Amino acid sequence: DAGVIQSPRHEVTEMGQEVTLRCKPISGHNSLFWYRQTMMRGLELLIYFNNNVPIDDSGMPEDRFSAKMPNASFSTLKIQPSEPRDSAVYFCASRWTSGNSETQYFGPGTRLLVL
């Protein structure tokens, strides 16, 4: 299995620009998570989807952030407009929600730098 795929791996943009991060979960997984990692705040859960439906978006920092999952094999996280404080590594993770299966599988991350 190819694992969780994220693109781009690196993104450098200027303040005010729109940024779109992409994620392809592991085939067959029905739960998807977006995380943000910074030195100051560690790992933060932004949003969680189950069967393509957003279940918990309480971690989304503000209205500039939005996430979609149009089908089981694709999700996007969009920041519009971007700000320097959004600079971080963004991880996508997926999981098969079944019984006691709780293991999340992480992608390699997208390193975002907003100038």
Added chain:
Amino acid sequence: GNSVTQMEGPVTLSEEAFLTINCTYTATGYPSLFWYVQYPGEGLQLLLKATKADDKGSNKGFEATYRKETTSFHLEKGSVQVSDSAVYFCALSTNAGGTSYGKLTFGQGTILTVHP
């Protein structure tokens, strides 16, 4: 609410030294406990897990025992290698059922550096 506290880092060891990274937790219900490892430039990988009290998770020479009485899940390895250099995260997840949906709560991470 749920929380995970890891020992302060960074931790620097010589090759073949004994490793302990402390982890304690606060949780409602009966959590599952995890150690994830993040190598430089990569995403997190599951290292080991334990789903109930007194269970021992193990992988690649690493071990951790779920201690309910002390609410701890300390990570140990008898002889570390240079290739073990990474960031280690302790995490918990409440039951996958219900509204908690198995949400992972992470500790702040501990940086481990192993010198030859």
